[in-house]
Amino acid sequence: MRDGEVRRRALWRVAMALLLAATPFIAGSAVAGPDPSPSVAPGPQEERGACPRGYVALTFDDGPDPVTTPQIAAILRAHDARATFFVIGTLAATHPDIVRRLRVDGMTVANHTYDHPFLDQLPAEDVRRELQETNAILDGLAGPAPVLFRPPYGRTNATVEAVARSLGMTQVLWTHDSDDYDRVPAQQVVAAARRAGDGDVLLLHEGLATTVEALPQVLADLRARGLCSGRIVPSTSPRRAWVDYTGDDRTYYYARTARW
Numbered sequence: 001m002r003d004g005e006v007r008r009r010a011l012w013r014v015a016m017a018l019l020l021a022a023t024p025f026i027a028g029s030a031v032a033g034p035d036p037s038p039s040v041a042p043g044p045q046e047e048r049g050a051c052p053r054g055y056v057a058l059t060f061d062d063g064p065d066p067v068t069t070p071q072i073a074a075i076l077r078a079h080d081a082r083a084t085f086f087v088i089g090t091l092a093a094t095h096p097d098i099v100r101r102l103r104v105d106g107m108t109v110a111n112h113t114y115d116h117p118f119l120d121q122l123p124a125e126d127v128r129r130e131l132q133e134t135n136a137i138l139d140g141l142a143g144p145a146p147v148l149f150r151p152p153y154g155r156t157n158a159t160v161e162a163v164a165r166s167l168g169m170t171q172v173l174w175t176h177d178s179d180d181y182d183r184v185p186a187q188q189v190v191a192a193a194r195r196a197g198d199g200d201v202l203l204l205h206e207g208l209a210t211t212v213e214a215l216p217q218v219l220a221d222l223r224a225r226g227l228c229s230g231r232i233v234p235s236t237s238p239r240r241a242w243v244d245y246t247g248d249d250r251t252y253y254y255a256r257t258a259r260w
């Protein structure tokens with residue numbers, strides 16, 4: 001992907017983050033509930049044997065969003081599905097009840113830094129602050145501090161990985177990019193999801209009507225193919241990811257997809 005393209009997308013995302021941070025708080029359900037445990041019993045889909053082909057992790061970045069996060073969660077619930085939400089610390093602080101509700105609904109809430117910087121351009125102490133401040137906001141919001149994090153734009157390096165490891169966190173990238181942030185039609189998001197198979201991680205974003213529009217079909221297609229939306233767990237085995245910010249668009253991360 002071209003530098004200009006990356007920069008344009010970066011600017012969009014920063015602008016979106018600032019816009020969302022300025023959005024007036026909209027109250028949601030403040031009901032506290034248990035955190036989704038990694039060892040929970042099989043979900044409804046599992047009990048019906050609906051996942052013979054395995055698990056695709058659906059991941060939603062850049063929330064919580066007062067409009068799309070409740071919409072996405074409602075669609076997931078209607079399909080007996082769950083997903084991982086990589087949230088931005090500043091937005092989680094603005095919309096804590098939306099984060100609580102995600103966890104009450106059994107979703108995984110993960111760390112997408114405090115204010116969405118290029119982590120690969122920060123010194124280690126700033127990287128550490130980005131992760132720790134976000135975890136401090138998320139800790140206790142109907143669950144513990146996350147162990148999964150995703151660097152904004154997939155921009156990472158050895159320093160970022162080392163800081164994350166020192167905090168007991170696992171970096172999660174993606175294998176399939178829906179390109180939803182490029183404002184592609186919903187059918188293109190659906191088509192990207194159709195290319196994902198067992199163990200794959202699909203990148204999606206908050207704040208986009210087309211992503212919400214595509215999600216029911218994405219979930220229906222997964223089910224039709226014998227796949228379920230899976231959770232992400234740390235792994236000792238490296239997995240190859242697809243990242244688009246350098247010429248060499250392959251890198252590795254240590255996580256895998258499993259049943260909820």
Ligand SMILES: [Zn+2]
Nearest residue numbers: 061062152153
């Ligand atoms: Zn992001």
